[in-house]
Amino acid sequence: MVLPIVAYGDPVLRKKGKEIDKDYPKLDTLIENMFETMYGARGIGLAAPQVGFPIRLFLVDATPFHDDEDLTEDERAFVSDFKKVFINATILKEEGDEWAFNEGCLSIPDINEDVFRKSTITIEYYDENFKKHTDTFDGIVARIIQHEYDHIEGILFTDKLSALKKRFIKNKLTNISKGKIEPKYRMRFPLAKKKR
Numbered sequence: 241m242v243l244p245i246v247a248y249g250d251p252v253l254r255k256k257g258k259e260i261d262k263d264y265p266k267l268d269t270l271i272e273n274m275f276e277t278m279y280g281a282r283g284i285g286l287a288a289p290q291v292g293f294p295i296r297l298f299l300v301d302a303t304p305f306h307d308d309e310d311l312t313e314d315e316r317a318f319v320s321d322f323k324k325v326f327i328n329a330t331i332l333k334e335e336g337d338e339w340a341f342n343e344g345c346l347s348i349p350d351i352n353e354d355v356f357r358k359s360t361i362t363i364e365y366y367d368e369n370f371k372k373h374t375d376t377f378d379g380i381v382a383r384i385i386q387h388e389y390d391h392i393e394g395i396l397f398t399d400k401l402s403a404l405k406k407r408f409i410k411n412k413l414t415n416i417s418k419g420k421i422e423p424k425y426r427m428r429f430p431l432a433k434k435k436r
Contacts, residue, residue, distance in 0.1 A: 243273050243291040245290055245346050245423075246291065247429045248417050249416070250428070252293075253289055253290070253391070255294040257295045257394075260296065260297065268368070270293065271297075271368055274286050274291060274297075275301075280425055281346050284301055284302060285299065285301070285388040286346065287391030288391075289391050290347050292428070296392045300322070302323075311379070315380065326367075326385070326388070329363055331386070332363065334361050334386070335359075335360050336359030336378065337359055339356065340356050341354065341357070341383055342354050343397045348413070349416065355400050355401070357386050361376070361385060363376075363385060363389070416429075418432055418433070419433075
């Protein structure tokens with residue numbers, strides 16, 4: 241089932257997600273619905289807060305980058321089947337040079353900006369079967385994971401922009417929260433005026 245994506249301005253996007261255990265109600269269904277929602281919105285990552293659940297869960301599918309000409313052959317091979325669920329994740333280390341990449345967010349449609357992030361991360365997490373992993377990722381995969389991880393920490397990519405950039409997009413963000421946009425997927429707007 242496709243869930244509505246929560247728009248910028250909703251308090252759930254600012255909450256630090258709570259850890260869950262394997263008995264979390266209907267977890268399999270939530271994960272399935274999140275993948276369906278992400279694909280329906282043509283996303284490459286989605287965090288539970290973006291569909292209204294303030295928990296430490298996000299998923300990533302980097303396969304759309306398989307055809308990216310900026311990636312090396314090894315990177316393309318790696319992303320070609322990179323699809324993962326991250327539960328109760330903790331980034332243990334961020335290292336390497338910071339590099340800019342033009343990011344967007346399903347909760348903040350029509351805004352894309354360059355964001356600087358470290359190139360390599362080490363992350364501890366559980367998969368959908370509650371098997372524990374500690375993995376190191378770099379490049380575009382690390383970037384996607386960092387973006388989604390920020391969501392479970394209550395952080396948005398727009399928080400990482402300069403004060404000047406934030407001023408430039410302020411009105412756009414207000415319009416998003418009020419629903420004064422035409423998204424290509426189902427959304428829930430926190431400040432939209434109710435129709436009578």
